[in-house]
Amino acid sequence: MNFLLRTFFRLLGWKVIGNVDSSINKAILSVAPHNSWKDFLVGISARAEMRLDIKYLGKAELFKPPFGFIFKALGGTPVYRSEKMNMVDSQVAVINSFEKILIGIAPEGTRKNVDKLKTGFYYIAVGANIPIIRVGFDLVKKEVIIAEPFYPSGDFAADMKKYFIPFFEKMGGFQKNWINNYKNDIF
Numbered sequence: 001m002n003f004l005l006r007t008f009f010r011l012l013g014w015k016v017i018g019n020v021d022s023s024i025n026k027a028i029l030s031v032a033p034h035n036s037w038k039d040f041l042v043g044i045s046a047r048a049e050m051r052l053d054i055k056y057l058g059k060a061e062l063f064k065p066p067f068g069f070i071f072k073a074l075g076g077t078p079v080y081r082s083e084k085m086n087m088v089d090s091q092v093a094v095i096n097s098f099e100k101i102l103i104g105i106a107p108e109g110t111r112k113n114v115d116k117l118k119t120g121f122y123y124i125a126v127g128a129n130i131p132i133i134r135v136g137f138d139l140v141k142k143e144v145i146i147a148e149p150f151y152p153s154g155d156f157a158a159d160m161k162k163y164f165i166p167f168f169e170k171m172g173g174f175q176k177n178w179i180n181n182y183k184n185d186i187f
Contacts, residue, residue: 005044029054030135053102055102063078095130107120164182
């Protein structure tokens with residue numbers, strides 16, 4: 001399967017810029033922008049290209065029949081967005097139960113143009129005391145760009161300005177509202 005995904009990735013002209021340091025045992029990979037259903041194919045193909053075992057969180061609807069088994073087999077865990085539960089604490093517990101785990105999360109939570117990000121990815125990293133690795137999809141250059149990891153400070157707004165905006169505003173393609181909103185302190 002990984003061979004097919006790598007071949008697909010290369011045939012479509014995509015490439016990976018940067019890498020995930022092999023000394024990092026646990027991290028949240030914050031993947032953006034999320035514009036299309038095709039992002040999933042690019043993401044799992046990039047994962048195959050990097051030869052990494054990266055799990056991911058996705059909306060629960062993806063994991064229902066008839067195709068749900070595929071998303072689970074590809075390393076997915078469903079997120080039940082309608083249920084009142086503490087997703088952050090449950091994911092911190094999952095992360096703490098592993099010696100090595102990388103989890104990809106699309107912090108926009110949707111393909112729509114959102115005004116702000118879901119913050120769960122950030123507070124999972126804070127709670128588990130693990131780094132966040134920013135992963136950007138440059139749609140113009142067809143590049144999946146891996147940034148250096150950083151440990152979140154606990155100040156979401158400050159970390160957005162310091163780490164997220166300078167990285168994600170460079171991604172070619174459709175610019176999302178959340179980038180300018182965080183850049184200009186509009187919440």
